[in-house]
Amino acid sequence: MYAKGQTVIGLMEQLAPKHVAVPDDKIGLQLGSLQKEIKNVLVTLDVTDAVVEEAIALKVDLIIAHHAIIFRPLAQLQTDTPAGRLYEKLIKNDIAVYISHTNLDVTEGGINDWMAEALGIEASDSLENVHTDKLFKLVVFVPKTHHKQVLDAVLNAGAGAIGNYSHCSFNIEGYGTFIPQEGTNPFIGEQGKMERAEEIRIETIVPSSLRSKIIAAMLKSHPYEEVAYDLYSMDLKGRTLGLGRTGKLREPVLLKDFVDRVKTGLKVDHVRVVGDLNRPVKKAAVLGGSGGRYWKQAQFRGADVLVTGDVDFHTAQDALAAGIAIIDPGHHAEKIMKDKVAGWLKEKLSETKYSTEVHASKVDTEPFQFM
Structure with missing residues (x-):
């Protein structure tokens, strides 16, 4: 027996309840219908054309993504634009798209906890409630x-x-x-x-x-x-x-060794680093996505380094002058959610005896290439 769309989303919202999201965040069902049986679910960070092709090949009925495909109200839906073609392809193939964004960041056992665990941070406090x-x-x-x-x-x-x-x-x-x-x-x-x-x-x-x-x-x-x-x-x-996590490391390490841990734990090949590579790191903070503006909160909570993406030049300068290190593994480091969410949903659907299959997307949606 296959689970209904509302049943799958009910399970997803046990992990990431909608009410804990940042106000006005673009979450929930963004395209399609949940009033149908769901034979296959695809979990992805982003919904791109390549991801939709993957979903079609897997005969997916529902995509659960972290990043929204509709950010602002649509004035028109033109199918000769990149976004319009994407929506058209999803609709023609009866693929619904559900977004779990800051509620998946904030929740206990969500993205920020997964990232903290991967980096050996014994998380205790949030950066912002x-x-x-x-x-x-x-x-x-x-x-x-x-x-x-x-x-x-x-x-x-x-x-x-x-x-x-x-x-x-x-x-x-x-x-x-x-x-x-x-x-x-x-x-x-x-x-x-x-x-x-x-x-x-x-x-x-x-x-x-x-x-x-x-x-x-x-x-x-x-x-x-x-x-x-x-x-x-x-x-x-x-x-x-709240957003982000801070906590002590199990053992102090040098910043250069912590950089290697970030690359291994978050499965990224390249990072940008601000700070003395030979400085000791006893306490660290992590925030998935774009979190450069939280470096002051991280420092206030005693962190020696903040791990987050999309750090701009002036933020890097200010943090360096203030004495806190930053490691930027890119926004795409949130890809940790694909296997984690897929595994969580598989377990819950198995417990309830549903035959619905859950797949973690294998498409790399990182827009940057490093030369």
Whole structure:
């Protein structure tokens, strides 16, 4: 059985939820329809003509890309332009295109974490915070006989996370009273009679990003027709996600040796380097894509070097004068996402017993040639 388009994207958004993206980022379905079976998915950094030809050869129904193919509203769609021809080819071959951009950068276990891991950076902080989860307090009253069933359901759905602790809750025994009215089918008690039931009050924390999932799990596991529960907004802040990662290296190295690590870890042949190659590097920062403007944030967080792409001349001069090194492996270093996303989706689709195939694009979309 093949997964529907919405099912595939639902899995993708478990990895990179849309709500954590930078505001106004061009993400989501940009072309085509998800209302169809998906036999083949192609994961790519960019959607170029060569990538579309690859997709056609693989009989792909859905392309998941990191970089958008539509950046601004279209005034017209002319099929005699390079972009128009690309859109036409995708439409004629019924290939949908879905974009996961800054949400894949920001999310835990996304591009910036993959790059940090590849460079041996024990990532701890972001360079710029983008999204902070709002927290709610969930209170639900459960008959004593079904306490464990409901508690396990809400905690396993993601409730109860406090810092580095999970499955946190508080439980109080007491009595609930109610009178089932006409037309009810009570789990406990009889119509028209006051019922006094042994119940347990469960309290736990719910992040806004998982609120719908947790409430649905609670209602499904609860035996009552009408579930008594409260959801209170809290002033406490939840998990914060952001762009880039900073952290210590497992062991200090010289900048020239760290350069070799960048080339190997990110699979690039050439990099541009700002700084003394013999300076020690104890802490590093990384940001996929164009991140030159974040060198001050990297330095403020104690990084000796920032690894990022598209660094301009004046930014390089300013960083050099300020005493922070920069390694520029190019914007295309984000290609690390192809195998990572494809592997993640393959695993999730396999777990759900779907026959949908996922392919990592083999097309090199790097626009630069190094002579």
